[in-house]
Every structure is written in C-alpha cells, then in structure tokens.
Amino acid sequence: MADKPLTRLEDALEQILGQVPVPDASETIDLADSLGRVLAEDYRVPADVPPADNSAVDGYALRLADLADGTPIAISNRIPAGAAPSALTPGTAARIFTGSEIPEGADSVVMQENTQLENGSLSVTSAVTLGQNIRRRGQDLAQGALALPAGTRIRPQEMGLLASIGHAHLSVRPRLKVAFFSTGDELVSPGQALGPGQIYNSNRFMLAGLLAEAGCELVTSDTLKDVRESTRDALQRAASGADLMITTGGVSVGEEDHVRAVMEEMGSLSLWRLAIKPGKPLAFGKISGTPVLGLPGNPGSVLATFLMVGMPLIRHLQGRNDPNITGDRVAVNFPVEKTSIRREFLRVRRAKVEERPVLEAHPNQGSGLLSSACWADGLAVVPENTTLEPGDLVTYLSFEELLR
Numbered sequence: 001m002a003d004k005p006l007t008r009l010e011d012a013l014e015q016i017l018g019q020v021p022v023p024d025a026s027e028t029i030d031l032a033d034s035l036g037r038v039l040a041e042d043y044r045v046p047a048d049v050p051p052a053d054n055s056a057v058d059g060y061a062l063r064l065a066d067l068a069d070g071t072p073i074a075i076s077n078r079i080p081a082g083a084a085p086s087a088l089t090p091g092t093a094a095r096i097f098t099g100s101e102i103p104e105g106a107d108s109v110v111m112q113e114n115t116q117l118e119n120g121s122l123s124v125t126s127a128v129t130l131g132q133n134i135r136r137r138g139q140d141l142a143q144g145a146l147a148l149p150a151g152t153r154i155r156p157q158e159m160g161l162l163a164s165i166g167h168a169h170l171s172v173r174p175r176l177k178v179a180f181f182s183t184g185d186e187l188v189s190p191g192q193a194l195g196p197g198q199i200y201n202s203n204r205f206m207l208a209g210l211l212a213e214a215g216c217e218l219v220t221s222d223t224l225k226d227v228r229e230s231t232r233d234a235l236q237r238a239a240s241g242a243d244l245m246i247t248t249g250g251v252s253v254g255e256e257d258h259v260r261a262v263m264e265e266m267g268s269l270s271l272w273r274l275a276i277k278p279g280k281p282l283a284f285g286k287i288s289g290t291p292v293l294g295l296p297g298n299p300g301s302v303l304a305t306f307l308m309v310g311m312p313l314i315r316h317l318q319g320r321n322d323p324n325i326t327g328d329r330v331a332v333n334f335p336v337e338k339t340s341i342r343r344e345f346l347r348v349r350r351a352k353v354e355e356r357p358v359l360e361a362h363p364n365q366g367s368g369l370l371s372s373a374c375w376a377d378g379l380a381v382v383p384e385n386t387t388l389e390p391g392d393l394v395t396y397l398s399f400e401e402l403l404r
Ligand SMILES: Nc1nc2c(c(=O)[nH]1)N[C@H]1C(S)=C(S)[C@@H](COP(=O)(O)OP(=O)(O)OC[C@H]3O[C@@H](n4cnc5c(N)ncnc54)[C@H](O)[C@@H]3O)O[C@H]1N2
Pocket: 182, 183, 184, 186, 187, 199, 200, 201, 202, 203, 204, 248, 249, 250, 251, 252, 253, 257, 278, 279, 280, 281, 295, 296, 297, 298, 299, 301, 367, 368
C-alpha cells in the first residue's frame, strides 16, 4: 500500500463520505438547550411573523390623506404595544409606540420627532410618504414558508427565529458520540513530571476543544501505549458506543505505528496517505462498522487534518446542510519557492498593508509545532506543484470558518 500514489484531498473526502451513511436518529430537546445542535426536520412558519402590521417607531398613526390641507388633526386614541387597537376615527391620529399594532384606517406612521403638539392637536413638520414606518404583517416570515430546513446547525439567531414562530421544543440530531485515543509511549498528562524521553500529551486537549466546538460529545478520551493488542482491543471496545473514533499518532510507517496496522490487519483500512502537507499519513477505515479517522501524531498536523478532513466528516455525520466552505482569495506577502506534490496548508495570519488585506505566514511551519497555530488565524492553501510570489492570490480559510 505504501507504493500507491497519494490520494488527493477531494478524492479522499468523497471516498470517506461515501462509506459513511448519515444517521437518521432524532431526539426532542428544549429550545433553550439547542445552541449548536442540528435540526432533524424542516421547520415551517405556522402563522405570519409579525402577526399584524405594526409601527417601527414611537409616533402617530394616521391616514396620509388627512394631512392634505395642513390643518392640525386631533389625537383620538393611544395604542400601547400589546393592545388590540380599535379602528382609527377618520380625520384623527392615534398615539402609537414601536411594535404597537396599526389601527384599521391608518396608512402611515409619523415619528414623534417630526411632529408638533399644540392643544392636543398634531401638526406634521416633515414630508410623509404612504406606508412609512409600518412593518408589514408577515414581512419576516410568511405563514407556510420554510423557516429553517432539516440539517441547520442552530446558532443564537436560529434560536431566536425558532422562538419567534413559537417552538418551545425541537427535534434535533443526537449529539455525535466521538471516542478519541491519543497513542504513544512518550505521552504524559500535564500536571505530572516529565521523565526522560517523555512529552506532554497536547493532542488530547486540543481534540477535546475541537470536538466541543464542533458540537460533539466526547465519550472516551484515552491514551494508548504503542502496543498492537491493546490498541486493537481499545478500538474494538469503543466502537459500539461511538459514532466516530478519532486517533492521533501511529499511522506512519514505523513498526511502532499500530493504529494503521490494526486497521489493516482487520481488513478495514480503506484510505491511507493523502497528498496534503501536513497530514500525509492520515488513515481512514472502519472497526466493527464504526468509522475511524487516524490522524498523524504531530500536533500541527492534527489541527490541519482535523479541520480539513475531520470537520467535513463530522458535518456529514451530523446531517448538516451548510454550504461548502470556500474561504477568501487573499494575496500572500511571502514567496513559496519550492513546489510540492502535496497541497500545503500554511499557518497564516490576515494583516493589512496600505489598507489591502494580505496573508503573513509564520516562519516556522513545522508540523510538530503549536506555537505557529496559536499565532495564526487560519490556513492558506498552496496548490500542488505551485510556487508563489508576493502578491499572488491564494485561498485563505479562517479557523473560524473551518470550525463552523
Ligand atoms: N519514514 C517515514 N517517517 C515518517 C513519515 C514518512 O512518510 N516516512 N511521515 C512523517 C509524517 S509527515 C508524520 S505527520 C509523522 C506521523 O507519524 P504518526 O502519525 O505515526 O505519529 P507518531 O509517530 O506517533 O508521532 C509523531 C510526532 O507527534 C508526537 N505526538 C504524537 N502524539 C502526540 C500527542 N498526543 N501530543 C503531543 N505530541 C504527540 C510524537 O511524539 C512525534 O513527535 O510521521 C513522520 N515520519
């Protein structure tokens, strides 16, 4: 398998997503708890929002024609928000407030700053147009329209919108259950003293953060020794309780790289080695039917491969319908002098030079490093077999967009 050409990222994603059916389970939750969840069904609008024409300002509701001769008009009514107004007496105005329903017979609202009151009669001090300051019934959402389709990930604005159409409970996809394993004899948990040859396990914590941002439930987070049998046992045991398993490390070519070897041994390794940098040794397969994404061990590679491969897989498994991530085209302010057959993801930061956006690259792009990942706000995509000169445009993917 090592001799096979490296797989292009698009082909890898197509292969991975093609092997993984979207689960169709759902559960009912309170609207208040729905942030970050994914709608399991379409939500339609049961009744117009807003339910009636209402005022956009504090002022006076009147009939435009009654202003024609310029004489002041009497104020016949007062309509606080929440009241059901009676019809406007012809030739008069009604005191009205932002959000109050427009009384029948009124066709315009004048802001109170553009009026004068004298002896209880109203004069208008600026030009009025028909219908001004009236928010029409159904202008936000018309009855019967699709408010939000199944597959929508709920942000605060979706919570507000679902509340505005009266839903206290929602049908959502169950949170994706993810089992995570970091592998490596050298790994020690922060808080303990480092012995010779040891390093702190950073992937475990970075993955916990990434999975939380992605709205997943972390059902297992274990650290495995570089031992074939225990790696196999741990993955087999976790498979039944997880929708997805993610590992870091152990996917390269060394004899201590057991994750890939276990997948291979069990006949479930369907993808290995991608034409991306960092992240070449990424492996994908299934164990007891559960997808396993084997990310390389280097922490910089973990971040890039989680964002570029893990996130599309997670979105797919969550049944999400969001549009593809396209990024922005931004000029680089650095050269890339050496070509590579692997598409490269550089840790970059968006900056401005003479008011024009440019990308700066961190000088140290080593895949073992996280300092450059913390400095950066996104990834610049250098296509395969490409050199760049300052000023050339590349695709910039912000971490924010990638984790959406
Ligand atoms: N002969 C070859 N050697 C390597 C190749 C290759 O093609 N041929 N590929 C290199 C590339 S690229 C990568 S990436 C790494 C990936 O190797 P593994 O996925 O097997 O990862 P490990 O060897 O287990 O670890 C790599 C590196 O990352 C450190 N690490 C691992 N886990 C953690 C963790 N949880 N927290 C912090 N750091 C971690 C580990 O100590 C190693 O330094 O292989 C290259 N080699």
